[in-house]
Amino acid sequence: MAQTFFPPALEKLVEQFARLPGVGTKSAQRLAFFVLSLPEEQTREFANAIMNAKTVIHCCPVCQNLTDSDGPCPICQSPKRDGHTICVVAEPKDVVAMERSREYNGLYHVLHGVISPMNHVGPDDLHIKSLLERVSIGGVEEVIMATNPDTEGEATAMYLSRILKPFGAKVTRLAYGIPVGSHLEFADDATLSRALEGRREM
Amino acid sequence: MAQTFFPPALEKLVEQFARLPGVGTKSAQRLAFFVLSLPEEQTREFANAIMNAKTVIHCCPVCQNLTDSDGPCPICQSPKRDGHTICVVAEPKDVVAMERSREYNGLYHVLHGVISPMNHVGPDDLHIKSLLERVSIGGVEEVIMATNPDTEGEATAMYLSRILKPFGAKVTRLAYGIPVGSHLEFADDATLSRALEGRREM
Numbered sequence: 001m002a003q004t005f006f007p008p009a010l011e012k013l014v015e016q017f018a019r020l021p022g023v024g025t026k027s028a029q030r031l032a033f034f035v036l037s038l039p040e041e042q043t044r045e046f047a048n049a050i051m052n053a054k055t056v057i058h059c060c061p062v063c064q065n066l067t068d069s070d071g072p073c074p075i076c077q078s079p080k081r082d083g084h085t086i087c088v089v090a091e092p093k094d095v096v097a098m099e100r101s102r103e104y105n106g107l108y109h110v111l112h113g114v115i116s117p118m119n120h121v122g123p124d125d126l127h128i129k130s131l132l133e134r135v136s137i138g139g140v141e142e143v144i145m146a147t148n149p150d151t152e153g154e155a156t157a158m159y160l161s162r163i164l165k166p167f168g169a170k171v172t173r174l175a176y177g178i179p180v181g182s183h184l185e186f187a188d189d190a191t192l193s194r195a196l197e198g199r200r201e202m
Numbered sequence: 203m204a205q206t207f208f209p210p211a212l213e214k215l216v217e218q219f220a221r222l223p224g225v226g227t228k229s230a231q232r233l234a235f236f237v238l239s240l241p242e243e244q245t246r247e248f249a250n251a252i253m254n255a256k257t258v259i260h261c262c263p264v265c266q267n268l269t270d271s272d273g274p275c276p277i278c279q280s281p282k283r284d285g286h287t288i289c290v291v292a293e294p295k296d297v298v299a300m301e302r303s304r305e306y307n308g309l310y311h312v313l314h315g316v317i318s319p320m321n322h323v324g325p326d327d328l329h330i331k332s333l334l335e336r337v338s339i340g341g342v343e344e345v346i347m348a349t350n351p352d353t354e355g356e357a358t359a360m361y362l363s364r365i366l367k368p369f370g371a372k373v374t375r376l377a378y379g380i381p382v383g384s385h386l387e388f389a390d391d392a393t394l395s396r397a398l399e400g401r402r403e404m
Contacts, residue, residue, distance in 0.1 A: 001401045005297065009251075016252075022232070036255060040256060042255075043253065047249040047250070049218040050248055050249040052211050052214070053212050054242060057212055066209060068209035068210065087283065
């Protein structure tokens with residue numbers, strides 16, 4: 001950023017906003033001005049929400065999903081959940097997506113990333129060891145790979161399925177196909193061919 | 203937002219981010235996850251920058267620009283500045299834009315808005331009274347209207363020029379024309395006709 005003419009405290013706030021992903025200098029200025037325009041009480045709420053979230057939220061020791069409870073997270077603790085199935089996702093927000101479907105009633109395991117040699121992320125940088133421990137204890141009948149259907153998600157799912165299979169649990173992958181509500185004409189080749197491949201009798 | 207599955211502290215942080223202008227729920231989630239992924243020290247810095255900016259920054263009692271200094275802001279206090287000229291802008295960020303041009307050496311007056319009947323903003327909601335006081339004291343030879351060249355900025359400039367003229371100061375408006383570095387073919391009709399109107403001998 002070239003020379004600016006803001007007071008230092010404002011400059012600092014702009015800098016902080018500009019560090020957020022997807023926020024450029026112009027947006028950061030807009031956000032900073034917005035925060036300054038808020039009543040003091042709301043500004044304090046904002047600052048407190050940041051510190052509080054950071055202090056209170058940590059990873060569930062079992063599934064590694066974000067939680068604010070001591071000990072295992074509500075999903076891991078719930079007696080209504082099917083403890084024989086583990087759904088493996090890359091990020092906590094993927095748990096939210098799966099929960100939204102209201103179709104899944106098992107447990108989760110959050111890897112906190114995918115294997116990505118380009119970004120120097122290897123298997124040891126992910127929560128894979130704790131997944132292996134959960135499966136090795138026994139009682140897990142199915143592990144569903146729900147990483148993203150992109151190259152890295154795919155590679156991670158392949159890798160995990162290879163090291164999980166010796167434990168005897170069934171390893172499955174989410175189905176590929178045309179998204180519900182979409183148009184065939186806009187589906188890409190790879191998706192269409194996967195949808196054909198996975199066709200089912202009606 | 204429909205039912206979510208985040209811990210309350212995270213939910214609250216997402217809500218706070220979603221209140222920022224131009225940030226939707228999805229972006230707010232992304233920002234919240236980013237903040238959680240920061241080291242604690244950096245999170246604290248972020249929260250502190252917000253509170254500090256809000257506490258330290260206020261309007262200059264003379265020009266109404268944002269400042270962190272007690273008394274008048276550095277521009278108003280500077281002996282190098284031409285005190286006979288006042289440039290009237292709508293927002294503090296417009297001061298930054300003007301300063302960037304390195305062409306202007308006078309003082310400023312920040313209105314903190316423009317007259318906008320649609321948004322229930324009248325002359326009394328802007329810092330117009332303090333501008334009149336500055337001009338009425340005397341010594342001001344020129345008032346440059348540098349509000350945006352849109353309907354509301356235009357109307358505000360017109361209104362101000364009418365009430366400022368009785369004080370005897372020259373009231374001017376920034377020139378309209380084709381932006382430097384742009385292409386004629388992309389200039390809109392209004393801009394081109396203003397550029398023609400304001401043509402100057404070479």
